[in-house]
Amino acid sequence: MKPTAIMCRAQQTRQLALAANAVLPNVRDIATTAAAAWAKEALDADKRDKRTALRQQGVMDAAMALELIASKDRGFSENPDRGFADTGNVRI
Template sequence: MIPSSALCRAQENLHYRRAADTTLENVRSVSINAAAAWAKEALAAESREARQLRLQAAANAGCQMDTASAAIDDFSVNENPDRGFANP
C-alpha cells in the first residue's frame, strides 16, 4: 500500500500531539522520531502525487491531440492498400 500525503500528514500530526501530551521522555522521543519519519514520507508522497498529476495531464493532452489527428488520418489510411478507396 502506498500511503497518500494526507495520511502521512495526519500520522505526523498524531505523533506530534502524542509527544506534546506525554510526560514520559522516552515516549516523547519515540513520538518525535515517528513524526519526523512521517513528515519525510509525506514529502515523498507529495512528490509521487505531483508526478501522477503531471503524467495524467500529459496523457490527456496527448489523447486529445490523437483524437483530432485520428479524425484526419481516418480518411488517409486504407486498410486494403492494394485497392483503391471506396467512393463515399
C-alpha cells in the same frame, strides 16, 4: 499500498500530540522521531502525486493529439462518393 500525503500528515499530527502529552522523556523522543518520519513520508507522497498527475496529463495530451489527427484524416476519403463504414452512412 503507498500512503497518501493526507494520511501521513494526520499521523504526524497524532505523533506530535503524543509527544506533547507524554510524561516520559523516551516516549516523547520516540513520538517526535515518528512525527519527523511521517513528515518526510508526506513530502515523498506529495512528489509521487505530482508525478502521477503529470503522467496522467501527458496521457491526456497524447490522446487529444491523436484525436485531432484522426479528425483531420477523417475528412480525406479515397472514395468520396461513399460514406464511412462506422457511421452507418454507407451507400450501396
